[in-house]
């Protein structure tokens with residue numbers, strides 16, 4: 001088999017076309033989760049199930065305008081270090097969130113009335129600075145100190161670089177060799193009386209509009225399916241955590257993988273937030289997905305999460321593990337993945353008849369032998 005090596009990479013991203021957008025959540029949902037299809041045609045890029053797509057977003061033009069207005073600049077000023085004008089730099093190269101210490105220090109230098117910033121710019125007082133900056137954007141700082149009078153070059157020098165965002169790939173190259181599917185929860189919220197939006201999720205939802213966007217493949221060797229397709233897999237993927245497991249199931253269907261599969265999916269409400277419900281049910285019907293357990297957290301007064309479904313099926317889950325099943329988790333790192341990990345320990349303890357220490361050693365062994373795989377964020 002010949003292997004094509006693409007000239008595109010994180011350093012030289014491919015301008016990929018966004019070919020399709022579909023709302024996955026139904027009207028009335030408190031969330032806006034979208035399915036995107038991105039074309040890799042002509043790139044020579046290849047991906048594998050488990051990989052993520054890296055996207056370099058652009059900032060919203062209205063946010064760029066607000067920063068320009070607050071700094072008294074037009075945007076047409078050339079930025080020597082970048083070789084493009086200020087508007088271009090503010091649009092594609094720097095973040096307008098997360099004001100830097102350097103920005104505060106520069107304002108302190110330029111505006112005597114900014115003395116209150118002096119305790120924040122002390123590198124020893126990182127937590128004070130972090131607390132103060134939390135929820136503030138670059139525009140808030142520039143508006144507060146209108147006399148700072150930055151030149152375009154000075155302003156660019158004190159802003160942080162705009163970072164790419166990663167998204168778990170929700171398709172299999174065996175089913176879609178030239179396309180990548182994504183499952184994205186759009187970040188919109190209100191803070192301190194102002195509407196805020198996530199940079200990249202709203203870039204995808206609102207601003208690419210059938211155009212192209214700079215992308216790269218982020219390989220995730222730690223999140224591949226078992227090499228032996230007869231090995232069973234347990235997949236825990238609430239919310240957008242479903243993305244890589246849709247790719248797993250697509251691939252297993254194409255390959256006719258004989259190993260058993262078990263999916264735990266959860267989201268807020270069954271009626272509005274059961275992402276890819278039809279496809280998942282079809283895989284159940286075709287025997288690609290052998291077991292499905294769902295946890296809709298807000299369909300009843302008390303919250304029900306995926307880990308509760310795991311606990312309810314502890315004996316069977318234990319049997320699957322003992323039969324050599326791999327255990328996969330994808331989605332929220334801060335709470336969900338920790339709670340699922342705790343549930344896994346309890347299942348090994350209770351259904352496996354082990355002490356706390358033995359259960360910890362068992363789970364550790366799952367990790368060491370790479371049968372416990374996580375892609376959490």
Ligand SMILES: Cc1cc2nc3c(=O)[nH]c(=O)nc-3n(C[C@H](O)[C@H](O)[C@H](O)COP(=O)(O)OP(=O)(O)OC[C@H]3O[C@@H](n4cnc5c(N)ncnc54)[C@H](O)[C@@H]3O)c2cc1C
Pocket residue numbers: 052097165166167168169183184185186187189190191197198199200201202240241243375376377
């Ligand atoms: C390996 C990996 C895979 C991923 N896969 C997916 C995926 O498949 N689907 C997906 O949707 N995401 C995924 N993510 C997350 C994704 O990369 C982005 O972090 C996410 O889309 C938000 O990016 P953004 O630019 O829209 O928001 P940003 O501009 O980065 O803003 C997000 C920040 O806004 C703040 N914020 C958000 N909500 C609130 C609130 N209610 N109140 C106060 N502050 C708030 C928080 O500080 C948060 O960190 C993945 C991340 C990784 C690392």
Ligand SMILES: NC(=O)c1ccc[n+]([C@@H]2O[C@H](COP(=O)([O-])OP(=O)(O)OC[C@H]3O[C@@H](n4cnc5c(N)ncnc54)[C@H](OP(=O)(O)O)[C@@H]3O)[C@@H](O)[C@H]2O)c1
Pocket residue numbers: 033185186187188238239240241266267268295296297298303305306307331332333334335336337339340377
């Ligand atoms: N680090 C981060 O900032 C971060 C990480 C992941 C996602 N998000 C943001 O969250 C939004 C939606 O993301 P998403 O669709 O992937 O998932 P999500 O909405 O956060 O959660 C999906 C489901 O998981 C439930 N859940 C909440 N806490 C849980 C826990 N401890 N254990 C198990 N399940 C739990 C949720 O229930 P309830 O909501 O009813 O409690 C919901 O039913 C997006 O805006 C995304 O950017 C942020």
